[in-house]
Amino acid sequence: MCTLLPVGILERARVEWFATAFGLVVGTTMVFVPYEFGAALFQFIYPYVRPLGSLFLVGSATMLAALLFPNWPAFVGWLGRVLFLGAVGFYWWTATVLPGGLTGLVLYPLLAGLLLLEQARRFRGRGLLAVFIAAVALSFGVLMVLSPHGFIRFSLLAFGPFIRGLGALFLGTGVLLSVGLWRGWLGLSRVALAGLCILFLNMALALGSRGSWAGVGVYAVLTVSCAVLTWVRELPVLSGVRWRLFRGMALASVLPILGAGAVASFVAQRAIEAELRSKAQQAVSAETAWLEQTAYMARSLLRAQSRDPGFIAAVRDGNVEGMSERVDLLENDSGLFDAAWLLDSAGNTLVPSTKLNRIGANHNYANREYFQQTIQGDNAVLLSRPFLTRAGLPFVVFTTQVELGDGRRAVLVGGLSLRRLGLQPTLASRSYHVELFDRRDGTLLRETDRGDVLTRAPVLGMLTPQALSTPEGMLEAFDASGHRLLVAHEQVSETPWTVVVTARLREAFAPVTRMGAWVVAIAVLAGAISLLLSQWVGRDVARRLEALRDGFAALGTPALERRVQAGGDDEFAQLASGFNDMAARIDRTQQELREAINIRDQFLSMASHELRTPLTPLKATLELLIRQSESSQGLTPERQRAIFDRLNRQVDRLTRLIGDMLDVSRLQSGRFALTVAPMDLVTLMHEVMERVQSTRPEREGLLSLAVPDAPLVGRWDAQRLDQLFTNLVENALRYSPPGTPVAVRVREEDGQVRVDVEDRGIGIPAESLPQLFTPFYRAGNAAEHYAGGLGLGLAICREIVERHGGRIQARSEGPGQGTCFTVWLPRAAVSGAT
16 A cells, blocks of 8 residues: 655755665666767776676666665665665766766765665664755856866757856856755756756756766656655655555666566677777778788789899990889889889989979989988888879889999889879778878878878877877777777788778677667566556555455454564575675675786786886897808898897887886885985986996987086985986986987075076976876877987986975976976985894
């Protein structure tokens, strides 16, 4: 039976109701349509969207069960709240704090705090939902007035210019609701709630028009909550067999359909994802194979022609007709080259291209990069960077030497038009986007959509060159509009080219999204039908049970009373308790594993990349030495010295990386100590500058040191200060363009020693300065200007300075404006010294 008690809904409406509805809506969205969370705003949450949605669903369903069955043990409700708050906390941090959101920064802490406050003894039997809505309205109003630009996407386009006006409305209605709740004026409270219902509906519609499903769920539930509090006058209290049957059918009908649909959706998503990845890999492999074949044929044709005795004789004898005949054969009859020409050793044209030089004028090409590389190299066929011809046409060329004897040589050039290359039909499906770029400078060579060339490859705006540095791979990234992309890439062997194939995940998974929507709709419809049937069946069952209850009341035997009581919901309560205990253990284990895996993956990713960087040239150099020794080809002393210098540099780099990792390990374990002794800082700085200069001969005359005439003697750790200043000077050189000076100044200041290391390099963004000395942190422009490192050097520098009792500071006017690191050291180190 259902009875209505004269209890004010504003006093009894609980935040737990809102939390349960919100968790079910958001959890269902995350489980059934996870790829709708692929926008850049959710880049931190995207890898965990399915587990997070499951956590929302489990926690909310547990809270719902505790609300529907208030006689169950209290820990069931607490378990649901813990699971729900864990999901909310993770969602708040990854989708609000890290991206810098404003609304969620306020909304979710308020939700969590009031949800917990409701469980206090003082608020037992009361609810804080109206208080929560008033706090949200006041917070949103203040934020909209103070920071309107952060709320543009939370308003319909027609109201975009009036965000401050909406903020004022939020403030006004929030104040009215607060006053109404405080004074007990129900009419005023309902008027304010009606206004907030319209305002939250505006935000839900605005986010729905932009495809923000999580935001739609939050503000749709807020809208419904305001509507219920506005129009429902009294809180219904449900009891009796029909209510028990109703709530049992509500759980038994809707949840299994949602669970089965979630499994089916997950399986379908995995199948489509596997197919999408397979097709992308096939497309990039086919495109790569075609380009490899093209490059191989071009090399073979040039190599065969350059070694043809008849052609060599014609070039040696100056036989213009013979040379022109062979060059014309490459240009017009090979079916591969769009142009071909022949140059002498000075870069003058021996045979021009009939297609590119229709006027007939000959030119000198000595300033072309491809000519210089070829004339200075060996007999290999070289592939040039893309460039514009004198006619303004985008080309790449294959070049090789023609050995004429007696030290004479010529250069044979075969050109490929990038325009024609872009017109070639791609082997990938039309739903894929194909790019080809040169790894040496990121220049675009071919693009299927626009056909642009000689610009920066679009994929490099989404991924760093390091992410595409492997021979092949599969990645996910965000495009400029914030949509998630699948990126397959592969390098064209024996060329500096990389092929990239991209596909939009949201479009690919549209069928699964539609299927998930149908599953949810079917679950809701089935639930509604089941609830109607439960009421129809429950009416007869309730009548019979009421008669049986009256009969037992008349008999009044204790044994019969115990038998009736045993037929209650005890078994279901035990099953729910066991399941929730298991879910709690799994949640704790998953959270611990995720944290451990995140820390491990971050360190291993950075360390493996940095350790692999010097190992690759080490291996290549050693293989070169092995081949030289096997072929009995001796190396000149200069060549040996260059090879050994290169090996030594890479070994030094490995040593520095390992030393940085050991220092960080000592810092974290508390074993980082100083050994101080009297020393002269001026002498140390001279030694540092001389050592750095010897390893950087190309910077001769660009390093300057200004020190006092008298010695600067203090009690310091000489080895650690050497490490400190070497690191700062090396950093200044590493992030400075060639030819720019680096100045080091040492002087006394206020009883301390001050050292400035100033460069005119890439500078540091203002937002990166506060975190610059954090382990593993690198400024955004430093990642673009990649110079290696784990992001540990500056953290170690700060530790060295602070252990000496000093301080370190970085100053920069911004990107491209240079950087100045300043170190202040007391004359005697005491902190952390031995």
